[in-house]
Amino acid sequence: xxxxxxxxxxxxxPAVMAKYLxxxxxxxxxxxWLAVLVVAAGVVAGLGLAVLRSLGVRxxxxxxxxxxxxxxxxxxLVIIVLVYFGLPSADVSLSPFAATWLxxxxxxxxxxxxxxxxxxxxVPKGQWEAARSTGLSFGKTLGWVVLPQAIRxxxxxxxxxxxxxxxxxxxxxxxxxxxxxxxxSSGVSHSFNPSPLTLGAAAYLVLFLPVVIAGRWVETRFAxxx
Amino acid sequence: MIETFxxxxxxxAASPILLQGLWSTILLSLLVVPLGFVGGAxxxxxxxxxxxxxxxxxxxxxDFFRAFPPLVLLIFLYAALPFAGIEFGAFGxxxxxFFLNTGAYYGEILRAGIESIPAGQSEAARSTGLSRVQTMAYVVLPQAVRxxxxDLVSNTLEVVKLTSIASVVALPELLxxxxxxxxxxxxxxPIVVAAIAYFLLLWPLVRVVSRLENRAIAGxx
Numbered sequence: 001x002x003x004x005x006x007x008x009x010x011x012x013x014p015a016v017m018a019k020y021l022x023x024x025x026x027x028x029x030x031x032x033w034l035a036v037l038v039v040a041a042g043v044v045a046g047l048g049l050a051v052l053r054s055l056g057v058r059x060x061x062x063x064x065x066x067x068x069x070x071x072x073x074x075x076x077l078v079i080i081v082l083v084y085f086g087l088p089s090a091d092v093s094l095s096p097f098a099a100t101w102l103x104x105x106x107x108x109x110x111x112x113x114x115x116x117x118x119x120x121x122x123v124p125k126g127q128w129e130a131a132r133s134t135g136l137s138f139g140k141t142l143g144w145v146v147l148p149q150a151i152r153x154x155x156x157x158x159x160x161x162x163x164x165x166x167x168x169x170x171x172x173x174x175x176x177x178x179x180x181x182x183x184x185s186s187g188v189s190h191s192f193n194p195s196p197l198t199l200g201a202a203a204y205l206v207l208f209l210p211v212v213i214a215g216r217w218v219e220t221r222f223a224x225x226x
Numbered sequence: 227m228i229e230t231f232x233x234x235x236x237x238x239a240a241s242p243i244l245l246q247g248l249w250s251t252i253l254l255s256l257l258v259v260p261l262g263f264v265g266g267a268x269x270x271x272x273x274x275x276x277x278x279x280x281x282x283x284x285x286x287x288x289d290f291f292r293a294f295p296p297l298v299l300l301i302f303l304y305a306a307l308p309f310a311g312i313e314f315g316a317f318g319x320x321x322x323x324f325f326l327n328t329g330a331y332y333g334e335i336l337r338a339g340i341e342s343i344p345a346g347q348s349e350a351a352r353s354t355g356l357s358r359v360q361t362m363a364y365v366v367l368p369q370a371v372r373x374x375x376x377d378l379v380s381n382t383l384e385v386v387k388l389t390s391i392a393s394v395v396a397l398p399e400l401l402x403x404x405x406x407x408x409x410x411x412x413x414x415x416p417i418v419v420a421a422i423a424y425f426l427l428l429w430p431l432v433r434v435v436s437r438l439e440n441r442a443i444a445g446x447x
Contacts, residue, residue, distance in 0.1 A: 007310065010309050010310055011306070011309070011310070069429060069432050069433070069436075070425060072383075072432045072435075072436070073387075073424060073425045073427075073428040073429050073431075073432045074387070074421055074424050074425060074428075075387035075388065075389075075390035075401070075424060076387070077390045077391055077393070077401060078390055078401055078417070078420065078421050078424055079421075081401065081404075081405065081417055082414070082417050082418070082421055085405075085408060085414060085417060086231070086414035086417055086418065089230045089231065089413070089414050090227065090230065090231070114436055114439070115439075115443070117440075118439060118440040118443040118444065119443060121440065121444065122443050122444040153443055154443065157439070157443070164384075167295040167296075168295070169295075170295040170297045170298050171297060171391070173297070174394060180298075181295070181297065181298050181301060185301060185305065188305060188306065193309065194305070194306035194307075194309045197301065197302055197305065197306040198306070200298065201294070201298060201302055204293065204294060204295060204298055205290070205293055205294065208293035208294070208295075209289065209290075209293045211293070212289050212292050212293045213289060216289075
């Protein structure tokens with residue numbers, strides 16, 4: 001066997017790949033599902049917290065800022081391990097899927113709250129005052145005047161953060177969530193051949209390369225004006 | 227509840243190995259942050275060369291490693307390459323993985339910084355007689371770094387947090403030691419203590435990042 005043939009037989013073995021393709025596809029579907037749920041819940045929760053913070057209730061704001069800081073400072077993997085291995089001691093047992101979803105959602109919530117809040121404070125005070133003086137309520141001012149401007153400012157950082165979080169779904173493999181990475185790894189240990197990991201790596205590229213390129217486009221589209 | 231999550235006896239018993247882990251995490255960060263930064267600076271400076279044969283492969287390289295989850299890259303280096311007779315060991319895999327992954331991120335940030343400097347700056351510097359390298363080092367890079375400072379600091383925070391994935395390949399950093407202690411004692415206290423340690427270590431950096439980012443978003447108007 002030539003060097004290339006040996007390489008192909010090891011990393012791109014067709015028989016092994018065919019055998020583990022269904023498992024990797026299952027993992028792919030699970031990963032997409034988890035990512036969608038995390039992004040939906042995380043962004044909504046982050047926006048909710050930012051709006052709550054704009055009400056200006058002091059003790060509540062301290063609480064929000066502290067929670068946000070905690071979830072920004074802790075590595076997502078530490079949160080996942082804590083939720084999955086720690087909570088059962090308090091008689092709360094979550095499935096690997098629920099534990100990963102909850103952890104990543106909390107992290108994304110913290111980051112989006114911070115981003116939306118920065119966007120809201122970037123809208124000049126005069127806008128609030130003008131809107132309120134025309135007779136709009138607090139809620140209407142926020143929803144129709146401030147947020148539309150704030151959200152436009154926040155799109156590039158929000159896109160980047162969202163992409164980063166969805167890649168965190170791979171961390172679920174540590175607690176036995178059967179997403180792409182863990183399907184591929186168990187394929188490797190069953191077949192004694194690394195081809196399933198090549199397949200898994202390809203699956204991640206299929207999933208994330210378009211997202212990264214789209215993110216690049218969003219960044220230039222809403223480019224920073226200095 | 228306190229007995230379960232903040233068990234003082236277990237804290238005392240586990241504290242030596244947790245401290246060891248914390249120290250390893252700090253050392254690991256001190257290694258991988260400069261490693262990634264140097265890799266990134268190299269990528270960013272190379273991408274200023276207008277040659278399309280160099281430019282497009284570089285863009286592809288950066289996008290490739292930004293699309294790849296770092297844990298997947300680490301597992302690939304650690305579990306797949308040995309089949310080809312290439313073994314780096316846990317530490318080598320972590321170092322290479324971080325170099326590739328964080329290098330791509332730092333590279334992308336620094337490239338944006340370099341592109342934010344008007345061409346007139348380097349033209350002026352060149353016309354005063356500075357060489358290409360001198361222009362880059364003394365005129366363009368210092369301003370570029372200042373322009374993207376919020377992103378650089380925020381990425382550094384992410385890199386330090388990311389060192390926790392080294393626990394997956396059994397590198398004895400903070401999270402790994404905490405999980406060891408947890409599996410020996412059947413008690414989540416070590417993980418809680420590790421989480422608190424991460425928080426205390428990184429909270430100041432989080433505050434700095436959030437201040438810099440708020441200013442950056444406000445400055446975009």
